[in-house]
Amino acid sequence: xxxxxxxxxxxxxxxxxxxxxxxxxxxxxxxxxxxxxxxxxxxxxxxxxxxxxxxxxxxxxxxxxxx
Numbered sequence: 001x002x003x004x005x006x007x008x009x010x011x012x013x014x015x016x017x018x019x020x021x022x023x024x025x026x027x028x029x030x031x032x033x034x035x036x037x038x039x040x041x042x043x044x045x046x047x048x049x050x051x052x053x054x055x056x057x058x059x060x061x062x063x064x065x066x067x
Contacts, residue, residue, distance in 0.1 A: 004057045012052065019048035025060060032063035 001012045005025065012021075018035055035042050036059045042050050052058070 001052070001054050003052055003055065006059060007057075016052050017048060018042055018046075018050040018052065018058070021052065021058065022047060022060070030062060033060065035060050 001014075001016070003010055003012060003021075005021065018037065022035070035047060037050065037052070037056050039057075039059075
């Protein structure tokens, strides 16, 4: 299955959830992140069960400190 992660095409094997993608992208253990699929925010508590589909556009962002 082909998806886009932060505008970069990625091929995923089999069925995947947002939670699987977060683990693969090393985001699962981090704080201060947000994810949206096709411009819809996915609540953190729903990521483990939110299934990805062919062509989905996923945006992962992490908050940073600054001033």
